Amino acid sequence: MSFLPYVITIVAPPSLLNQNILDLIEPYYSLKNAQWLSPQEAIDIELLTNSFDESKSIFEKIKAALKSEKIDVFLTSMISRKKKLLIADMDSTIVQSETLDDLATEVGIGEQIAAITKRAMNGELVFADALNERIALLKNVSADLLEKTWQHTKLNDGAQTLVATMKKKHAHTALISGGFTFFTQKVADKCGFHENHANQLGIQDNKLNGTVIPPILGKEAKLFHLNRLTQELNLTENDSITIGDGANDLPMLTNAGLGIGYYPKPIVAKQLLNIIQHTSLRSALFIQGYTATEFINELG
Template sequence: MSYLPYVITVVAPPSLLNQKVLDLIEPYYSLQDAQWLSQQEAIDIELPTTDLNDAKSIFKKMQTALRSQKVDIFLTPMLSRKKKLLIADMDSTIVQSETLDDLAAEVGIGEQIAAITKRAMNGELIFADALNERIALLKNVSADLLEKTWQHTKLNDGAQTLVATMRKHHAYTALISGGFTFFTQKVADKCGFHENHANQLSIQDNKLDGTVILPILGKEAKLFHLNRLTQTLNLTKNESMTIGDGANDLPMLTHAGLGIGYYPKPIVAEQLSNIIQYTSLRSALFIQGYKESEFVDELG
């Protein structure tokens, strides 16, 4: 058990953490124990307890009080609060969409492949089988469409700020995806991740040949990279943070010191207490106690 207090962080979309929200949570915190991380956006409430069960009880009561408000609420211990390792999923986490679905849309089978993706991310299909099935449907598609797809790919709000701010404060960052290296390399370069890992498309004569180069990177591989990096960097589990949305992210989310669901699928949401569902990736900084004044939008 930690001998430091627990802290609840409440985050709203910018300028929406107003007096109405504060009035709803006032029965559960003392103003003298609250600290603004960003005015009218994020506030820290230090709990007067070192007991996890007590902290969870207060957290649940506050969640219930705020249920009608579009705000995110997080519970973390003060111990090792600022993480030294960030591992992030890519599709629907760092970027807004599923890049494989977007590629399929370029050739007119987006809905067909998106339906398989949805089932896989909900944990209804074995990830490797679902990946092979989708890539087989893209056999003979021109590899030139990868670049065209990338041109339409957008980062989620706060992605670059999250990576740049953690790097500024000496955290190591990795992008680990069940998607493809063509996209992870570009996203990693744009955001500033130290390293990236994903699956590799097999391409022959500038066309996708309908297969994935083995081995397939799935949920076990994501957990492997979490364990590898904590060991390589000589970190404890508590010093790591992972963020993702789908079923293949669950092992790394549940084994990290802090696992955050980002607009997660139901199977993920039911297993995590810290979920971003109304705000941006900036919340992954607030949850660590960073003030907005400490944020940087890009690496210097």
């Protein structure tokens, strides 16, 4: 019998994937042929089944068994497992926070703008309208505060490792954000992304003029860049991996070969099979079958 090669990857925070956790998995699928990707952190379980539905059933049982643990469980195909194109969102994905909210905090209206951001990321508002509304509230703010905001911006754990490792393995990497080019360029430089795309702030006399220079980059543009890069690089749909957290990421997440939600908003979590909810961006490498010994360490 020939089998379609599905694999379940289980990832825990470092050193937490111990025998007690493995004992919870064993009743649902044998670990006899399981392969460690990183000792006590990540393990692969290749499934001997020719049915996606059967594979998903096993996946769901294991996930339910580990529900009370800080463990992430993923189900993917072994076909084109190591991706050749990475597209990542920036805010709350590659970086820890929402950079626009952080900028607003610098001028004392952080909570007001964060409330709008939250609704937009949950899919409750039209993204472009929400973006224009927030930027209008920042009219006449000094552009110097952009740099001050950047100084407080932190990368999420594993961001540099993810990009550096995939680049080392000859994947193309793109940072595509509904945020702003001032920040995406700096994040792209720090992580090593090949390219970055985002919105542009209107600035006059070194002050924000309260506008976003059109066209606005939103969910349609993220999907556009996924399709563009797939064509330009002569890749198949299965060759791509996308990562994001908000509603405007959904089109690129659901149309990629592998779409991963990173601590996603509820509207995103409901539509994705694979979600990073307890671990770091390193998991996006484990999902592709990379071992920890293949990782390129953080750049610092």
